[in-house]
Amino acid sequence: MNGLLITLTALALVVAPLLLTGCGGNGKDGTDGKDNSGSGNGKPDIACTTTMIADLAHQIGGEHINVHGIMKPGQDPHVYKVLPADGNLIAEADLVLMNGLHLEATLGNVIKNNAKGKVARLAKSDKIKTLGSADYEGAPDPHCWFNVSYFKVYAEGARDALIAIDPDHAEDYKKNADAYMTKLDALHTWVTEQIASIPKAQRVMITSHDAFQYYGDAYDIEVHGVIGISTEQQPRPGDLQKLETQIKERNVKALFIETSVSDALNELVRKAATNTGAKVGGTLFSDSLGDKDSAGATYEEMIRHNTKTIVEALK
Ligand SMILES: [Zn+2]
Known part of the structure; x- marks a missing residue:
């Protein structure tokens, strides 16, 4: 935790001068009455x-x-x-x-x-009961x-x-x-009903990072991430092996990759699937929506897409 805070503080120090440069600059802001910031329309x-x-x-x-x-x-x-x-x-x-x-x-x-x-x-x-992190x-x-x-x-x-x-x-x-x-x-x-349609023993989902704890908690499905709650982390030696053991023991049918994490992290998910004979069940929107033409352009679409993908892969 301390390491994380130190990293964040260091980053903030790097960013602060950039911001000053950004603000000082050309003096154009707001002077033409139709600035680019979006304000000006009241x-x-x-x-x-x-x-x-x-x-x-x-x-x-x-x-x-x-x-x-x-x-x-x-x-x-x-x-x-x-x-x-x-x-x-x-x-x-x-x-x-x-x-x-x-x-x-x-x-x-x-x-x-x-x-x-x-x-x-x-x-x-x-009104939000926060969940903790193992890491x-x-x-x-x-x-x-x-x-x-x-x-x-x-x-x-x-x-x-x-x-x-x-x-x-x-x-x-x-x-x-x-x-x-x-x-x-x-x-x-709708999500509650959808997830309940997966037989209880098959209700295990594995994703690139641990973004789905609240989903699991609310809709009664067990969730695991290849890494913890922040994508700043790197998988630790042994993490992948532990996960693969879990996949085999629990007979997990499918693993899921995410749209907003690094390729390297998604690659680990594919590797775990290959090593265990599970399939890659599809792509989930986790920490970001998709673009306008995607299946996850709004929050509601994101939740519906993820849920359909999970149900299809695990049922
Ligand atoms: Zn996240």
Whole structure:
């Protein structure tokens, strides 16, 4: 844990001067009345860290806000490299919506140091019972969005933050949040039924990194990652062998690769599948949505795609 914090602090020190250069620069900002930051149309600027959170902001803020997504589809939040433009965006935003619980790593430090508006950490709530990590003692697992009922807590947090910065549109934010949360209720029920259709003994899923603990907890499926809750880690010697033993002992039918992790990590999953005779059951969206034309363009689509892929491979 200490090692991780030291790494993060060191990274923040490297990033800070970059941001200053980014801000100082050409003095063009806002002077032409139609700047590129998205502001200028009178609507509040909302900076969102992950693609899931940007989708949530669209769902609840609708036409009343400018949504600025920092991470792009497929980018891994654990190792996201902060750009100077991100620092400007964060400094100028009326509201930053982020996950929290260390998911954003370096970007989280940049937000802490640069945000002038409101910052809402959507996974930090009394209503979310965080799970721990076997690798980082005391560090909460940040992947709470994989319990759909917890994503409702994110929705409440985003709604309240939007109302706080833009009370004039409070009624619309409430209405949009209510409609979206009704959809999430239906989604939660659907996932529960889908996973329950897999025979109990076959309900074991293995993924590249340990992003699915909340999913496993909510929908009664055992989950294991090749590595722990952050993709910053490297597999330790013996990890893969331990996993392969588990796969054979439990007769695991399929392993899953993820869209937002490194090729090297996904390669380990393929290797474990080859070594054990299990199959690669497909690709899951874990820490990022896919692009507009993908099967995981929104949070709802991501959850539906993942669930269908898991059920097809394990049933
Ligand atoms: Zn992750």
